Structure formats: structure tokens, C-alpha cells
Amino acid sequence: MDLVQLQRQLVEYRTSLYHEGFLDAQFTQLQELQDENNPDFVVEVVSLFFEDSERLLNELTTALEQQSVDFKRVDAHVHQLKGSSSSIGAQRVQKVCIAFRNYCEEKNVEGCLKCLQQVKHEYSLVKTKLESMFQLEQQILSAGGSIPM
């Protein structure tokens, strides 16, 4: 593929991610932090996020399957998830987390389960989006081009 086309595609894709609310300014900051010293910073942080989130989501799932739900624990997990998602700029995950925490405060199991599904959904969405974006970037890099900011 043409390099320029790829680059444009990446830019468009990224813009659409911003536009659709998957990412926010925080992600931009992340990208700004990436430099020669940390060439894979964004990917590193995002994969950290994926690991952490998957762990948290698993724990949340088990926690909510319990007979008596320990809402404090759930809340702590959701809080962590919220923190990490907000720091990579995964805005939509973060928003669902906020709703999730509200349900936790109300001790509403059904609401929590619903939110858990939503979080999972949002998470998988943002994961695929980011992954495809990274793929694009990789393609560009392998083609010898530079990633447009």
C-alpha cells in the first residue's frame, strides 16, 4: 500500500477514535510522551492497560458471581479500572466505570452486572480499535515511514 495512504488512513482512524469518544486528550498526552527514549511507550502503556484491565475484569466477574457481593472490593476494582482507563484516555470505559461505581454505592447487583457487561463490551471495543491502530502504525513503520502525529 502506498505509504501516504497508510498514513492518512492512520490519521483518519485516530481522528475517528477521538470523534467516537473512544479516546480523549489523555491519549494525546501519552503520544506526546513517546519519544526516542521511549519509542514504544504508547504500546507499552496500552498493553499494560490491557493486562491490568483483563485481570480486573476477571476479578470483577468472579466477585459479582459470589452469593454475597463484596461491594467494597468491587468498588475498589472498578476504581482501579477507572484510573487506568482514564490515564490512557479510554474515555468510554471510564464513563461506564463511573456509572458502575454509582451502582456499587447503591449496592445494586443487577446494575453492577449490567455495567460489567458494558465495561467488557467497551473494553473489547477499545482494545480492538487500539490494536488495529497499532497494527496500522506497525505497517507504516515497516514500510519505512514515520507515524504522523
Place this chain on the structure above:
Amino acid sequence: MAEKSFETTSQVCCSTGSESLPILASPMESPLRKVLSRISGFVPSWGKKTAPPGRRIFHRDVEQDEFQNGTAHCLSSYYSVFVARLAIMVMLAILIGLLTVLTWHFTRVYTTKSLNTLAYGLRYELLQRPILRMWNILNSTSEITTAQVKLSEYVIRRYSKPTNQAEQIEQLYQMMKDITWALFASRKALNAITINYRNGFVQAFHRDHRSNNTFYIYSDLANYSISDTGSYDNKSQSSRQGWNDQFIHGNVSAIWYRQPLDPLTGEKIGKSSQIPPEDLINIAGPSQVPDGVASWHVAVSKYTDSPLLSAALPVWDASNKSIVAVVGVTTALYSVGQLMKELVEVHSGYIYLTSQEGYLLATSTNTPLLNNTAKGPKLMMAANSEDRVIRMGAQWLQKTYGNKFPPGHVVHVEKANLGGQHYYIDSFFLNLKRLPIVGVIIIPRKYIMGKVEERALKTLVILISASVCILAIGCVCILILTNGVSKEMKLRAELISHLDARRRAEASSNYKSQFLANMSHELRTPMAAVIGLLDILICDDCLTNEQYAMVTQIRKCSTALLRLLNNILDLSKVESGKLVLEEAEFDLGRELEGLVDMFSVQCINHNVETVLDLSDDIPKVVRGDSARVVQVFANLISNSIKFTTSGHIILRGWCENPNVSSDSGKFSPDQKKPMSALKTKLKHGNHMKKVSKKDNKMILWFEVDDTGCGIDPSKWESVFESFEQADPSTTRTHGGTGLGLCIVRTLVNKMGGEIKVVKKNGQGTLMRLFLLLSTPADGLEQQRQIDFAKHSVAVILALHGSMGRLIMSKWLSKNGVPTLEASEWNELTQILRELFHARTTNSGFDTHYSLAKPLRSKVQTLQDMKKLVYIIVVDLGLLDLSTEIWKEQLNFLDKFSGQVKFAWMLNHDTSNAIKMELRKKGHILMVNKPLYKAKMLHILEAVIKESYVEPQNRSPNGTKGTSKQGDSHECLEIDSTQFETCSSDDSDISEMTGANSVSSVGIREQLKEGTILKSGPPTLRNCLVEFTRLGLEVNNLRTEEDQCNGRPKFHDTKDVKCENPNSSEQPLVRSNVKDRDNSYTTNKAASEQKSLEGLRLLLAEDTPVLQRVATIMLEKMGAVVVAVGDGAQAVEALNCELDGDENRTNRLQTEICDSPPYDLILMDCQMPMMDGYEATKAIRKSEERTGWHVPIVALTAHAMSSDKEKCLKVGMDAYLTKPIDYKLMVSTILSLTKRSTKG
């Protein structure tokens, strides 16, 4: 007695009734009328249910409008109230009725009972007496009869001897006559005594009661013989016909004589006359005693109109075998009737006696007792009596009982209806042998019970009326009571609903504010992105000029939009109560100076002069929210600038200590009002009071005075409302949303102050406000004033702006510095010439200007003073810059350079050429334009200092200093541009502050430290960075001495005139420098700055992602970051380092042991194992033994200010919210590390 008691009770009833009624009537009148009207109001509404009666009737006196919406609600409640009232009334009615009836009943029953008993006794007594009389009569009659019989027996026995029969008989009769007379005479009541002998001879005495005559009646003796036994036998055998009345009457052969007698003596008083047998009285014959026993019967005679009671007894002969004669005694029953009449006269009523058969024997009336028939008078039946009552009574008795009388014939009837009237009827039976008698008494009920019943009726009426009255009153009371209660209830319900509504309204307003806050936050983020992207775009080189211009335009618009959003956010923050003012010390004067500097740039474009006039008593350092204070003035000044096209804007400030109660009258009298308002406010808020006691609360007064278009007095209040402008039409010309003043007012109020528009002389607006700021407890140190007088300086102010010049000269002369003023070039030359005329030669400039008198005299006095150091503050605007003349003017001034020092006031756009020229000429004192005290002070100080060091340093430093000065001016220029970028870029509210601090830094730097900068504009940044780093190094490694001096080493050779007046200012300045630096670096994200170089940071964060991001962020800025996963690890790491420090101490210089292992800790609040709060507490605890204070910055996702409180409470120093804002984090870290190094 019963009657009496009854009477008294009834009297009481009467009296109470009659008394209470009029009393009650008068106060009850109006409520009664009300009730009546209300009832009348009910009726139609009752009829047509559609009408809301509740509204019309109940709330007549309450405002109807209020209840308009609650009508339906009222209706139902009204019905329930009505039902409740009805129930209460009915119960009351029943109670009162019951009471009345019971009272009446018991009274009546008791009375009636006792009365009846009495009446019965009376009746019995009344009846008893005639019967007794009757009994007496009977007795006496029988006694007499018996006596007569005995006497007769005796007489007959005596004369029964057959000897001389004729004579004997004569004697016998004579004897009998005497005896009988004696008996007869002794008994006046007797009607007659008769003796009927066996032979038919009859002797009788008769008393005619009517004529009061007494007669002796006898039959002819010739035909009879006493001893005629045969005839006697015969007679006895034929007694059936012989001894009856017919026999006697039919004894035609016998001749009856009647002889009147003297009633007293019995002497014959007339001749005996023959009488027909019809005139005979009843003579008892043997027929009446058929069995030889006494007999009784009632007879009638034609001589009396009353029945006669006659008794008959036989007289037996000696052998007691045959009846010799029959004695009959008749007594008139007249006396009984008499007695009855007497009785009845006393007591009313009727009494009568009848025989068992019902024949009347005696009555209490005068009606005849006998029937006059053809066969002579006959006894009458009681039922046929002529007296109506008796007749009816007898008939009633007969009808009721018939022949079946109750045993003993005793009847007591209490209420017999006789002819429409009620009577008591009592009968009594006297069972005499052969003559049973029945006595009946009829007493009209009216006589005994009449009064009673009448009274009872009256009492009943009174009772009923009284109870009705009570009932009515009770009902009215209930109505009034329930009305009041229901009204109150209704009002309460109203109140509750109002409160509810208010709460809801407040909540909704809160929602609105929250929504606004959220919205503006949401809006701000994309705006920031837009601006950032635009900045990137502007940096792009490939833009055409046109595109560049457009993008710049967009950039400007975006900035404006962002500012608007910020305003809205501010407002909604305040409204939703989320705005928390911080309490920090700050230099008020410096902040305001910076503000004026900033706005003066704008003002110069507007041809408006900005003047800062702060009085000397304003404390240098105050506690408060500097950003907000600055925001207040920034808004006010920008507002003024917006509406001022020419003239000046003055920001005045003075101070008033509320603890020092009254003032010296320095201020206008209208100031008293806000003062009192403040006092009430202070009194009002308990908290405030406490604070003002504890702290040194100061009232700082400020005025923003402009010469703009002014505000209409009617709008003075409303301009502070949201989205309000004094003149709506101005929006078009001036723009703006009208939020500025609103924010100002809310902020001022929040700081315990007030703002208002004050009437001012002349054109323009005068806003006056006061703020309640506390000064630090120890911070009341008086502003150090240099005694300028002893330095013998004089200042010539050659400035354009008249206001600023005036104020400055006033202040200078107050401080003992003589001043001269010049507003234009010619004036200046004139003054100069006057001052130095001896030494000056005219260089061709016109001299025909002569100074005004006062000025001349001033000049004269100045001339008299020797050895003055003159400072001429020259506005560059005085020179004619449009042509080349200014160079000549400069040359002219240069002539005086030996005697005077020049300080040049530059415009912000003064061209470099001019500056270069000035520098070439050796004019090194240059300041940017708005001249205020601090700047003046620095000029003076610099001059004084220079005048001291000049002799030594002049030759080596002359040129060098100049060139450095030039650099500083370059720097200044850059500053101002940079400030613009910076301020627009700053997305937070701190925009103004940031800008302000930067600009003030710029100026300050120029004054104090600018000379250190060696390189030109492009390398400035690096220089600054370098400087920062150097500064840090200095702080960390340099000796104490250096820090105290506040003069880094490399200053001293170059900086001759910049002796820092306050050494304490140094760190602050430096931090400012760094702030600026940071904000700059964030502008250009790609820049390679290392603002955190050398800092060792500990990051406690459990989320790996965040940990990584933050680490990279910090490392990129050159900080050394140690990241740990939770609070416990953080504490451990710190302690570890502490221990490790011990070892290192020996290796490194001794200086290092003074500082803690980490310069700063970034602490996530919510972490597993040990959260940030706990960790902070632990760290602070362990620090107690070392005496360090490692700054701890909280990182939290909780964005509420309560969390901030919590963070600060546990000992954290600052507070950052996630996601981490790059710039904010850096500035926070820097300010904290600064503080710590300073301490």
C-alpha cells in the same frame, strides 16, 4: 318542701338563663352573624356542588389568590372538616339534651312523688273526716236507740202488770213519753224517735230542722190495747203485712195527732192537731226488725231535704220472747254534708257519701240529694246527681269498675279525666252492719298539681331554651375553634408545601448549576484540544500567509470562547457551592502591579491611562485566594477598559483594620454604610467573628475608577446580575456576556466583602468594594520605607498621563522627595533650563516658554537645595518619535546627563532602534510604562545605589552594563509577547494569574536579574532553564550565606544596581521564573526542557498503567522517579532511603544530609494494602524524628473538594486529580519543591 326546692332550682335556672343570655349575646353577636352568613353561604353551595365552597367561605379573609390552585384540595378537606364539626356538634347536642332531660325528669319525678304522697294523705284525711262523722252519727244513733230500747224495756216491764190496764197504759205512755223526750232533747241531732207498740200505738217525737219546730206525734189511743195478746199474736203472725209501712199508713182507722212542743222544755205549746198519715214521719215498725235485731236504713222524709239515717231496735218483753215495741231513731245526715262543705271550702274538691247501692247520702255541694217524685222524695243515685263533677265521678267509677270494686272498695285514682279536667278520685268503704257506706272524694288535680305542673312546664321550657342556648354557643365555639385550627392546619400545610417547593426549586437550581459545571467542563476539553491543535498548526511552516492569518483568527476566537466557558464554569461553580477559596499567603501589591502592567498594554492601544494607587498601609502579604482576588480586579479593570475610550482607569486601594474601629475620616462618608453592613455581617457569621478575632482580619478597600461611559444609577444593582449589561445595546459595540461583574460580586461576597457602584463626580464609573482578607499573624511588619529625604533626591516627572503623574508626585512628596512635573517636552526643557541655566547653553530649542509661577517657585526652591540628585523620569512618548527630531531631543537631554539621572518610561511597543539609541547614550534605566510605586521605588533605589558605586565601577562597567541592560530590554519584549501566548493557552482559570505572574516576573526580572542574561532572544529559554537549574543548585548546595543574600554568585560581578530590596523575595521570584518556564515548555510539547531535573520523586500508584504514564512523564522532565505499588511500599521506601542516607552522608558533602531522600512524593489515594491517607500519616509520623517535611502530593480520581480537605488534613501538601494534567502536575511539584528547599 319538694315544691320549694323545685322552685329554687327553677329559679336558679331562670336566673342563670336570663342572665347568661344577654351576656353571651353581645360577644357572640359578630361570630353568630358570621356563622349565620356562613350557613347562608353554605346553602347555595350545598345546592350546586360544582361551586367550591371552601374557597369562598373559608378564605374570605385569607388571600384568595394563594389558594387558587389548591381549590380542589381545599374542597375535600373542607368536607372532612365540615363532617368533623357536625359530629362534634351532634355530640354536644346529645349531651346537653340528655343532661336537660335527666335534670328535668329527676326533679319532676321526685317532686311528683312527694306531692302525690302528700296529696294522698290529704285526700285520705279529707275523706276520713266525713266518714268519721258519719260513723259518729251512726254510733250516736245506735246508742240512742239502744238507750231508748233499754228504757222502754224497763218502762214496759214496770207497767206490764195487768192491773188497771187502762190506767196503766195511760201511765205507761206518759212515762214513755217523758223518757223519750229526755232522750230526744239530749240529742239535738236527732230527727225523730219513735216507739211503735205492739198494739199499734205510736209515740214519736219529731224535730223539723227547717222550721226548727219540735212535734209530738201520737196515734189515737182508743183503738189499741196493750194487752191484746190475740191481736198481738195475730199481728206477729201477720207481721208480714201488719208491721210494714203500709200497715201503718193503711191503718186508716187510726187517727194521728201532732202536738207542737217547746223544743227546750217539752211543754205543750199548742193544741194537738190531727194530721193525715201522709205527713207522718217514718215510724219504725216491727217490720223493720223482722229478726229481732237492730236494723239500719236510710230513709227520706218530706220534712228534710237530706236523707235520714234511721235505726230500729225491737223492745223485748221481760221474758225476752216477744217484741213489745219497736224503737226507731232517725238522724239527719245533714251534718255530714255540712262538714263536707266546710272541708271542701278549705280544700277544694268534692266529697260525697253513698250507700253501697250507690244512693247519695251526703255531698259537699248544695245540690239536692233527693228526688221529688210523685210518691214523695226518694233517694238519688250518685250517678244522677245534679252536680256535674259528682255525677261524672260516679259515672267514671261505675264505668271503670262496674260492680267489681276492688276489695274494700278502696280506689285511688290520680288522674281521672272528668269532662276535660283531671281529678284525683279516692273512695273509701265504711262497712257498717246493714249499712255499708262508700265515701268518694274528687279533688281536681289542678288544685294540688296544678301549680306544680305549670312550674314543671315552665322549668322545662326554661331548661330547653337554656340548653338550646348553650348548644348554640357551643356550636359557635366549635365552629370558631375548628375554624381556627383548620385555618392553622391549612396554613401549615401551605407552609410545608411552600418549603417543599422551595427545596425542589433549590434542588433544580442546583442541578442546573451542576449541569452547567459539567457541561462547561465537557466543553472545555474539546476547546483545549482545538486550541492545542491550532497552536500546532500555527507552528507549521507550510502555511500560506492567508492561512496563517485565518488560523490566528481562529485561535483568537477559540481563546475568547474558552474564556467565556471559564466564566460560566466559575459562575456555576460558585452557584453550586463547589468553589472553595484557598487560603495562602500572597503579595497583594505585586499581584495588582502585575495586573496593571498587563492591562496597561491594552490601555495604551485605547489611549487610556492605567494607574495603580495603593496606599502605603496596605499589608504586603495577605492570606487569601490570590487567583480569585486577581480575577476580581482583572474582571473589573477589563470591564472598565472595555467601556473607556479615553481618560484613565485608576485602581485605588487602602486599608482599614476592623479592629481599629473608627477611621480618621479619610474616606467619604458613604463608606460608613458598608462598614456597618460589614459589622453586621461579622456579627452575623459566628465563624467569621471567630476568624477575625483569631486572625488579623483586614478590610481592604478598593476602587476602580474609570472615565468611561458610566452606568445609569438605576442599573447600579442589576449590573451585577448574570448576563446583565447596563445598556443592552453596548453588547454590539463592546461585546461580552455580562458574566464578569457577576463573577466579581460572587467572589467578593465569598471573600466576605461587598461591591457596589458609587456615585462619582464627573464622567465614568466608580466601583467600590472591600475584601476581608486576613494578614498572617506575624505578617504585620510595616513596609520598609527608605528615607528618601536623606538621600537628597529630586524627581522630575515628565509623563504624559496626568493622573498617574499627579498620584506619583503626591506620593513622592509625601515621602519627602521633591518633585517637578512636566506633561510635555517643552515644559521639560523649560524646567531643565531653569534648573541648570548656569551650565546650559541653548541648543536651538525654543526658549520662549516660561514656566508657570508655582512651578517656577518650586524650581527655585529646588535650586536652593544643593547637592541634589535629580532623577528625570521621561516618558518616551514625550519625544517626537514620528520624525527624527527625537534624536536631537535626546542629544539635548544628554547634556544634562552629568547632573541628572534619566529613567525612561517605555511603551511596550517601543522599537529596538530607540532602545539601542538610548542605550548608546548611556540611559540604562528603562521601565515599561505604567509607573507605579514599586517601579518608582526601584528607580530611586537604583539611582541611589548607583550614585554610591559610581565612582568605583564607572569605568569598567559602563559599557558592559549598558549592553546587559539592552539584553534585559529584549527580554522584556519577549516577555510581553510570551505572556500573550501563555495566557491564551492556559486553559484554566489561573489564566489571569499565570499571565499576571509571568508579566510581573518579566518586569521584575528586568529590574533585578535581567542583567544576567547573556544571550539574545532565541536562546533566552535555555538561559532561563539554566538559571533555574543554577538556582536549584544554589539552593541545594550553596552555602547559607549565599541564600540569605538572595544573590547567586554569578550576579555580583554584573549586577551592580540591582540590589534586591527584600531578600525574602528571592525564592518567590525564582519560582515565578520556573512557572513561566513550565508554561512555556508545555506550549511546545516537543521542547527538550528538563524542568524537574535533579528532583527525586517517589511515586506511589497501584494502577500499572498510571504508574507507567506518570513515570514517563516525570522522567521526561528529568526527574528521577521511584515507583512503588502501594502505600506500605512507599513508607518502606522512604524509610529505606533514610537509612541509606546515613551511609551516603559520609560519602557526600555534608549539605546533602539536610535534605530528605525524596524531594517529593506523589501519592495515589486509593491503593490496596495501605491507601494514600494512611501512608501519608505514617510518613508524617516518621518524619517527626527527622524534622523533614517531604512534600506529598495526592493523586486521586475523586474530584470533589471534600477529598481535598481530607488530603490536606492527613498532611498532604497538594492535590492533583486524575487523569494527570501535565502542566498542573509540574507546576505543583515545582512550587512544592521550591517551598521545601526554601524552608
